[in-house]
Amino acid sequence: MTKKITVNVNGTEHTAEVEPRLLLVHFIREVLNLTGTHIGCDTSSCGACTILLGDKSIKSCTVLAVQANGKSITTVEGLAPEGGPLDPIQEGFKENHGLHCGFCTPGMMLRSKELLANNPNPTEEEIRWGIAGNLCRCTGYNNIVKAIQWAGAKMRGEETPSTEPEFV
Ligand code: FES
Ligand code: FES
Known part of the structure; x- marks a missing residue:
């Protein structure tokens, strides 16, 4: 079973069919190929997977991709526009x-x-x-x-x- 989700990531809308069990961090890394978001533990303790969901920083290994449906995400790749000034x-x-x-x-x-x-x-x-x-x-x-x-x-x-x- 899959569910269709649409997530705005770094200003670009992405729509995908995902399994309800897929973690947001795996969606970011493996579906979107944005590998700047890291995985450093199995216990929700390291924070390497932290992103912004809306304006809140969250550990993306603790959230399901389907929970981000209709929301905006900022990953490290979105901090500065390509060729533009650093954040x-x-x-x-x-x-x-x-x-x-x-x-x-x-x-x-x-x-x-x-x-x-x-x-x-x-x-x-x-x-x-x-x-x-x-x-x-x-x-x-x-x-x-x-x-x-x-x-x-x-x-x-x-x-x-x-x-x-x-x-x-
Ligand atoms: S990978 Fe360690 S807190 Fe998410
Ligand atoms: S873990 Fe190496 S710089 Fe922080």
């Missing part, structure tokens, strides 16, 4: 060396997008709580926090903090 959150990660292997980075950036949309000037503690559902095995988090602070300043139209990445 401030991408710039923040780039400027502050907010990644090492990059496996957690798409999910981390999309989680940060919602965090900054709800709280444009978060404290360090608020950022650390805000990304608590996204695990990074490489960076030690300090540069990720700086990246989010940098992006927040850019989005507020303020001078961005000078970047002094820490290497762990």
